[in-house]
Amino acid sequence: MPRLFNFSAGPAAMPLSVLEQVQQELVELPGQGMSVMEMSHRSKRFEEINASAEARIRGLLGLGDEFDVLFLQGGASLQFSTVPLNCLQAGESADYVLTDEWSTKALKEADRVADDRGACARVAATTKDENFARVPRQDELDLDPKAQYVHITGNNTLFGTEYFYEPDTGGVPLVSDASSHILSRPLTVNKYGLIYAGAQKNLGPAGVTLVIVREDMLRALPPAVPTMLDYKIHAKAKSLYNTPNSFGIWVLDLVCEWLEAQGGLAGIQTKNIEKSALLYDAIDATGFYRGHAGTESRSRMNVTFRLPSEELEEKFAAEATAAGLDGLKGHRDVGGLRASLYNAFPREGAVALTEFMAEFERTNG
Ligand code: PMP
Numbered sequence: 001m002p003r004l005f006n007f008s009a010g011p012a013a014m015p016l017s018v019l020e021q022v023q024q025e026l027v028e029l030p031g032q033g034m035s036v037m038e039m040s041h042r043s044k045r046f047e048e049i050n051a052s053a054e055a056r057i058r059g060l061l062g063l064g065d066e067f068d069v070l071f072l073q074g075g076a077s078l079q080f081s082t083v084p085l086n087c088l089q090a091g092e093s094a095d096y097v098l099t100d101e102w103s104t105k106a107l108k109e110a111d112r113v114a115d116d117r118g119a120c121a122r123v124a125a126t127t128k129d130e131n132f133a134r135v136p137r138q139d140e141l142d143l144d145p146k147a148q149y150v151h152i153t154g155n156n157t158l159f160g161t162e163y164f165y166e167p168d169t170g171g172v173p174l175v176s177d178a179s180s181h182i183l184s185r186p187l188t189v190n191k192y193g194l195i196y197a198g199a200q201k202n203l204g205p206a207g208v209t210l211v212i213v214r215e216d217m218l219r220a221l222p223p224a225v226p227t228m229l230d231y232k233i234h235a236k237a238k239s240l241y242n243t244p245n246s247f248g249i250w251v252l253d254l255v256c257e258w259l260e261a262q263g264g265l266a267g268i269q270t271k272n273i274e275k276s277a278l279l280y281d282a283i284d285a286t287g288f289y290r291g292h293a294g295t296e297s298r299s300r301m302n303v304t305f306r307l308p309s310e311e312l313e314e315k316f317a318a319e320a321t322a323a324g325l326d327g328l329k330g331h332r333d334v335g336g337l338r339a340s341l342y343n344a345f346p347r348e349g350a351v352a353l354t355e356f357m358a359e360f361e362r363t364n365g
């Protein structure tokens with residue numbers, strides 16, 4: 001079977017050259033006599049891979065020494081708990097901006113920690129009334145200047161919205177769930193105290209969670225916090241406190257190397273703007289397709305759109321799959337169609353989808 005154009009929201013398309021390199025080097029990592037999966041995480045070679053992955057993340061994002069770069073496990077979902085466990089203590093408050101179901105889940109976990117500790121997780125803004133069709137503007141944010149942090153979801157995978165500005169928090173650290181747009185464009189990193197992301201969209205295979213944390217966010221924790229959920233422990237051990245997802249970190253390093261060859265974050269940003277514009281232009285061309293996201297919040301990673309009826313949406317997704325355009329059905333809680341165009345998704349796939357859209361409208365419009 002030929003490789004499909006994979007529009008899946010995650011796990012998602014990987015760079016083909018990386019897959020081929022993994023295939024070639026899987027049985028024996030060059031010069032090692034064994035696979036990376038068989039190698040001690042305490043070996044010199046694996047420590048080099050771990051350090052290389054960290055250095056590439058630092059280089060791509062331009063991170064200073066004040067940031068620790070951690071490769072953890074448990075997915076972005078575990079960070080929903082780990083962030084408040086580390087950063088929200090008794091009597092303190094944190095602000096949450098709700099822009100989709102992921103930020104709502106993040107708030108739910110923060111509430112659990114807050115209730116247990118006598119702290120507070122506050123909603124600073126939400127666009128739920130508008131079916132999360134955009135992210136809030138700066139003037140809509142009701143921020144508490146005494147908050148420990150302001151949590152945002154940088155890109156909203158389900159509804160297809162993205163922040164194109166860093167909220168001005170008056171010096172309160174921003175915490176971003178960047179799972180679905182990490183490394184897709186340059187970021188003003190000094191605005192953030194913490195950035196986290198599951199790997200399975202833009203970084204590599206599922207099972208690695210990237211956490212970038214500024215040192216002033218690391219604090220002494222109440223004794224009940226499990227060791228494995230203490231950022232300081234992982235920072236001190238350079239992500240090697242226990243056995244990491246060594247295979248995943250190896251592939252992440254290769255994906256970052258590929259990204260460097262694309263011109264880094266500025267280079268990939270140009271490509272991502274171009275790919276997403278192809279689809280948004282096709283959506284806007286006639287009244288048949290309707291974009292979900294407001295134009296100012298349109299995600300470059302997840303393009304969400306509707307057709308005139310749910311029947312047509314079902315038909316569209318089924319026929320697209322048959323035509324080699326896979327994974328376009330929207331999230332089960334949201335409906336509609338969603339085309340995810342992460343870094344590794346090829347431009348030809350976006351062109352093929354626009355051609356399919358035009359033909360589908362001609363025969364069904
Ligand atoms: N946050 C966002 C923005 C996501 O898109 C996802 C997964 N699609 C998650 C969190 C949950 O990630 P994980 O499955 O790694 O826990």
